[in-house]
Every structure is written in structure tokens, then in C-alpha cells.
Amino acid sequence: MTSRILATALSEFRIAFRNRWVAIATGMMVLFALVLAAAGAAPTGDVGVDRLSVTVASLTSLAVYLVPLLALLMSFDAVAGEVERGTLPLLLTYPVSRLEILIGKLAAHLAILGLAACLGYGAAALVAVWADPAAIKGLGALWRLIWSSVLLGATFLGAGYALSALSRRPSGAAGLAIALWLAAVVLYDLALLALIVSDGGGAFTTGALPVALLANPADAFRVFNLSAAEAVAAAGGIGGAAGAIPLWQSAASLFLWPLAALALAVAAFRKVTP
Amino acid sequence: MTPTLTISRLTKRFGAVEALKAVSLALEPGKRAALLGHNGAGKSTMMKIVLGLIPFDSGEVSVCGLRPGSPAARVEVAYLPENVAFHPALTGEEQLRYYLALRGESPRQAMDLLARVGLAHAARRRIGTYSKGMRQRVGLAQTLIGKPRLLVLDEPTSGLDPVSRRDFYDLLDGLAAEGTAILLSSHVLTEVEARTDSILILSGGVLVAEGTLADLRARAALPVAFSVRPAPGHAPVLAAAFPEAALGEDGVLRLSCAQKDKLPLLARIASHGAAVADIDVIPPSLEDIYSHFSRRDGQ
Ligand SMILES: Nc1ncnc2c1ncn2[C@@H]1O[C@H](COP(=O)(O)OP(=O)(O)OP(=O)(O)O)[C@@H](O)[C@H]1O
Numbered sequence: 375m376t377s378r379i380l381a382t383a384l385s386e387f388r389i390a391f392r393n394r395w396v397a398i399a400t401g402m403m404v405l406f407a408l409v410l411a412a413a414g415a416a417p418t419g420d421v422g423v424d425r426l427s428v429t430v431a432s433l434t435s436l437a438v439y440l441v442p443l444l445a446l447l448m449s450f451d452a453v454a455g456e457v458e459r460g461t462l463p464l465l466l467t468y469p470v471s472r473l474e475i476l477i478g479k480l481a482a483h484l485a486i487l488g489l490a491a492c493l494g495y496g497a498a499a500l501v502a503v504w505a506d507p508a509a510i511k512g513l514g515a516l517w518r519l520i521w522s523s524v525l526l527g528a529t530f531l532g533a534g535y536a537l538s539a540l541s542r543r544p545s546g547a548a549g550l551a552i553a554l555w556l557a558a559v560v561l562y563d564l565a566l567l568a569l570i571v572s573d574g575g576g577a578f579t580t581g582a583l584p585v586a587l588l589a590n591p592a593d594a595f596r597v598f599n600l601s602a603a604e605a606v607a608a609a610g611g612i613g614g615a616a617g618a619i620p621l622w623q624s625a626a627s628l629f630l631w632p633l634a635a636l637a638l639a640v641a642a643f644r645k646v647t648p
Numbered sequence: 649m650t651p652t653l654t655i656s657r658l659t660k661r662f663g664a665v666e667a668l669k670a671v672s673l674a675l676e677p678g679k680r681a682a683l684l685g686h687n688g689a690g691k692s693t694m695m696k697i698v699l700g701l702i703p704f705d706s707g708e709v710s711v712c713g714l715r716p717g718s719p720a721a722r723v724e725v726a727y728l729p730e731n732v733a734f735h736p737a738l739t740g741e742e743q744l745r746y747y748l749a750l751r752g753e754s755p756r757q758a759m760d761l762l763a764r765v766g767l768a769h770a771a772r773r774r775i776g777t778y779s780k781g782m783r784q785r786v787g788l789a790q791t792l793i794g795k796p797r798l799l800v801l802d803e804p805t806s807g808l809d810p811v812s813r814r815d816f817y818d819l820l821d822g823l824a825a826e827g828t829a830i831l832l833s834s835h836v837l838t839e840v841e842a843r844t845d846s847i848l849i850l851s852g853g854v855l856v857a858e859g860t861l862a863d864l865r866a867r868a869a870l871p872v873a874f875s876v877r878p879a880p881g882h883a884p885v886l887a888a889a890f891p892e893a894a895l896g897e898d899g900v901l902r903l904s905c906a907q908k909d910k911l912p913l914l915a916r917i918a919s920h921g922a923a924v925a926d927i928d929v930i931p932p933s934l935e936d937i938y939s940h941f942s943r944r945d946g947q
């Protein structure tokens with residue numbers, strides 16, 4: 375089983391590398407992270423936190439948008455592309471299960487996301503530490519950001535595979551992927567904000583909001599990193615509500631979502647008849 | 649001997665289209681069977697069912713005693729789809745290494761397999777740069793992985809040049825000799841005639857004929873054609889002697905008779921001695937036999 379998953383992952387990594395996905399993902403991450411780091415490098419006055427932790431807080435806001443986008447872009451073709459190219463029937467006659475195929479693809483795409491996150495965040499961290507050697511204290515926050523980004527990526531990769539299997543055509547899958555990104559990362563938060571404003575600190579803000587934040591993997595990611603860094607107060611907005619959510623809950627959401635997304639993807643993939 | 653592949657009363661519908669109607673057959677180890685039939689006869693559909701790629705409506709299919717498409721059955725079966733495709737960004741060698749790993753074989757065999765189908769020189773080029781025939785050979789190479797007990801090949805020689813076709817059938821002979829059962833579809837009757845053990849003809853989803861070519865030839869009992877060239881000046885005499893014959897514009901008499909009347913007719917023609925300049929006996933062609941069965945209730 376593991377050898378088949380490894381072989382699939384290796385093959386997928388090669389394909390992604392040749393399709394320039396490694397370059398695109400790391401390039402975007404490094405570029406945006408450096409821009410943020412440069413902005414954060416300006417003297418901020420003493421807020422009692424090291425510079426790296428400040429950088430990590432702004433990287434978190436970046437990752438909430440960028441990681442799901444990269445994950446969906448890498449994954450929407452996974453099943454639909456095989457259907458369109460006509461490579462799926464032959465692959466499915468091999469003694470490899472659909473779960474193994476998806477885990478193999480996931481491993482390859484996660485490796486690329488992980489690499490991009492390490493290089494991008496690492497570059498920003500280097501800038502922060504170079505400007506202020508004491509910022510080395512924030513390394514823990516950086517490490518947390520890296521692995522939680524990988525988990526966030528896994529969720530959206532799984533969702534991308536599910537959409538890919540459901541639509542069976544790459545163009546349709548691409549449309550669905552963009553729609554999911556808009557809905558989960560942009561519109562969801564806008565809707566929550568509107569509700570908070572109209573609610574004015576009432577029952578919704580105290581009762582339903584934490585649940586709503588945990589139910590969305592992108593928000594859970596943001597809440598987890600902000601509350602872990604105790605940067606909640608500085609974050610404001612939706613982040614402000616993060617204080618009410620225990621760390622273990624946002625962590626649980628971060629860990630459970632990838633499993634749910636993968637289960638969804640396998641269920642959708644099982645329905646595909648080549 | 650227990651058959652490697654058994655199909656009984658297999659029926660498959662796509663909406664209103666009945667792609668397969670109560671098809672039954674058995675394929676024993678070491679036998680090469682050719683599946684013939686018009687476009688849309690149901691050949692590819694039957695193969696996909698044998699591989700477990702698509703479900704069927706009724707009937708029974710057993711591959712090496714296993715359910716088609718089950719993990720254990722997939723270990724025993726190798727497939728070459730029609731219009732085989734690969735990811736264009738991988739090289740032939742990388743693609744085969746991947747398939748080898750999926751079957752639990754050493755990826756180091758990749759070069760050897762590519763050499764067996766004459767692709768060693770292009771092994772390190774991306775498949776996107778391959779010609780159609782080269783892609784087809786990659787497809788053939790992957791069917792040679794491991795020791796499959798059943799090979800299912802959908803139009804395996806399409807896109808291959810004549811020499812490669814011969815080499816391909818040589819490869820099959822070797823595999824069949826080791827006990828692999830082979831089910832292949834083809835539209836090229838001549839190669840099928842010489843290089844397979846039995847022929848299955850599907851027509852409109854019905855298995856209309858099954859057997860060796862000699863069986864089918866006898867069963868069809870198609871008429872034998874004669875063309876008789878009269879010696880100069882003797883055409884009217886011969887035409888009068890054979891009123892059933894048609895006299896062509898080229899001055900050649902054409903007539904036909906049932907198999908069993910062949911020798912008497914030959915004797916009658918020979919009795920005209922010098923009036924006959926030349927005679928050709930034309931047995932029913934493969935195409936004639938094929939269309940006799942295929943058209944019966946097909947097109
Ligand atoms: N997925 C499908 N949906 C609907 N109809 C289908 C599907 N696949 C095959 N058919 C129909 O089933 C019939 C048999 O098709 P099949 O592909 O098996 O033919 P074939 O014998 O392989 O033909 P060819 O020689 O052209 O390859 C055709 O009428 C075809 O239109």
C-alpha cells in the first residue's frame with residue numbers, strides 16, 4: 375500500500391514540477407511574504423511582541439487567502455484532468471485503490487505547498503530576524519504557522535479533488551474551485567461581519583459566532599494562529615472573537631477538516647465511472 | 649482446464665441502447681481470441697465490463713474465478729484501452745516505472761520492457777513528443793508487466809506499422825505459450841486470421857458467431873466463385889454451355905456454386921478443353937465470411 379502511494383506521489387510531484395506548479399507556488403509565497411515582511415519591518419513602536427511574531431500575524435492573514443487558492447489551483451485537475459486525457463480507465467485497472475491514488479496525489483501536492491510555505495515564510499522570517507535578532511523568539515509561532523498552513527492546504531486540496539471528481543471536466547472543476555474559494559474565504563467572512571454588526575454584541579456574537587468560525591477551515595486556521603500567538607487583541611474584527619474560542623477547539627477543527635475533505639473526495643471519486 | 653475468463657448471459661444497457669445482449673463465452677489459458685464486430689457492436693463495452701470499469705445489468709462474469717474489477721482480479725489482468733493515453737509531461741521510462749511500482753514489480757524493468765516494444769531509444773523523452781504508434785507501444789509495454797493471466801487488448805495494433813504488428817503478434821505468441829489467455833479486438837481480419845486461435849463476432853450486442861476460422865468458413869457455407877477466361881473466339885460457345893454464368897465486359901465468365909458442388913462444376917468447365925484459356929477458383933474471402941455473420945441481424 376505505501377509503495378503504491380509513494381509511487382503515485384512521486385509521479386504526481388514530477389508532473390506538478392514540470393507544469394511549473396512548484397515554481398508558481400513557491401514564487402507567489404516568497405513574493406507576498408517578502409512584501410509583508412518589508413511592510414512589517416518599519417518601526418512599529420513597542421507593542422511588547424517580537425518582530426517575528428508580528429510578521430507571523432500578518433503572514434496568517436496572507437495565508438488564509440493564498441494557501442486555499444494555491445491548493446484549489448493544484449487540485450481541480452486531479453480527477454477531471456485524468457478523465458479528459460483518457461488516462462483514468464487504464465489507471466483504474468491497476469491493483470491500486472482510489473483512496474491510494476488520492477492519498478498519493480495529496481502527498482505530492484502537500485509537499486509542494488509545504489515547500490512553498492517553508493520558503494515563503496522562511497524568507498519573511500529571515501528579514502525579521504535580520505532587522506531585529508531578538509525576533510528569534512518568534513520561531514515557535516513561525517513553525518506553528520507552517521504546519522497549520524499545511525493542514526489548511528490539505529483541506530482545500532481534498533475539497534478540490536472532490537469538486538474535480540464531481541464535475542468530471544476540468545473547465546467545470548475550475549469554475550467550482552473558484553466559487554468555493556470565494557465562498558469559503560471571502561464571502562463567508564463578509565457575511566459573518568455583517569451579522570456581527572447587525573447583532574451588536576448580542577446572542578449571535580457570543581453564541582453562534584465561535585461555532586461559525588470553527589466550521590470554516592480558513593477561519594479556524596486564522597483563529598488558531600492568532601490565539602496561539604496571543605495576538606488576538608491586536609487583530610480586531612473577526613479575529614477579536616477568536617479570544618472566546620479555546621485553542622484546542624480551533625486545533626481540532628484544523629485537524630478534522632483535512633480528514634473530512636479527503637473522505638468527501640474519495641466518496642466523489644468512487645462515483646466516477648471511467 | 650478451468651477457463652481464465654467466463655461470461656454468461658451478459659447484458660448491458662446504456663439508456664435505450666442495448667450494448668450487449670445475453671453474451672456468453674469462455675476463454676481458456678493460453679488461448680488467443682479475437683473479438684470482431686462493426687463500430688458500436690459492443691466490443692469495448694464488453695472489455696470494460698471484464699475489467700470491472702463499468703457495471704453491467706445482468707449475467708455473470710468471472711475472471712480467474714474472481715469478480716471483475718476486484719483487487720485480486722486486477723492483479724491477474726492487464727489492459728490496453730483503445731486510444732490509450734498517458735500524461736504528456738512524463739517520459740516513457742517514468743510512466744512505466746510508475747506502472748511497475750503499482751504492480752509491485754521492480755521499476756528497474758522499465759528499460760527492458762521499453763526495449764521489448766522497440767522504444768528504448770525514446771525512453772527518456774516525454775510522451776507528449778511521441779507519435780501515435782509510439783504511444784501505442786508504451787501501452788503494449790505496460791501490459792507485459794508482471795505475469796498477467798488475462799490480457800485484454802482493445803484494438804492493440806491500431807497505429808502500428810506492418811512490421812511492428814508482426815512483432816506484436818510474436819510477443820503475444822510467447823505470452824500465450826506461457827499460459828496467458830488473450831482477448832483482443834481488431835478490425836484487421838487478415839492478421840486475426842493468422843495469429844489467433846478463435847474468433848468471436850459481435851453484431852449489435854449479440855454474439856453471432858464463435859469458433860476457429862475454419863469452423864466459421866464451414867458454417868457460413870458461402871458460395872465459391874469461378875472466373876473462366878474463354879480462349880479467343882470461344883466465348884459464345886462457353887456462354888451457351890453455362891447459361892447461369894454472367895459474361896463480363898472483359899470477356900470473362902463469372903459463376904458461383906455451393907462448396908459441395910465445386911468439384912463437379914470444375915469438371916464441367918474442364919470438359920470444354922481448349923475452349924477455356926484460364927480458370928480461377930475464388931474461395932469466399934475473410935470479409936465475405938465476416939460480413940455473412942456480422943450483417944445477419946446487425947447493420
Ligand atoms: N458511456 C456510454 N454511454 C452511452 N452509450 C454508450 C456508452 N459507451 C458505449 N455506448 C454505446 O454502446 C454501444 C457499443 O459501444 P462500444 O464502444 O462497445 O463499441 P465497439 O464495438 O467498441 O465499437 P468500435 O469498433 O467503434 O470501437 C454503442 O452503441 C455505443 O454508442
Ligand SMILES: [Mg+2]
Pocket residue numbers: 691692693730802
Ligand atoms: Mg471500441
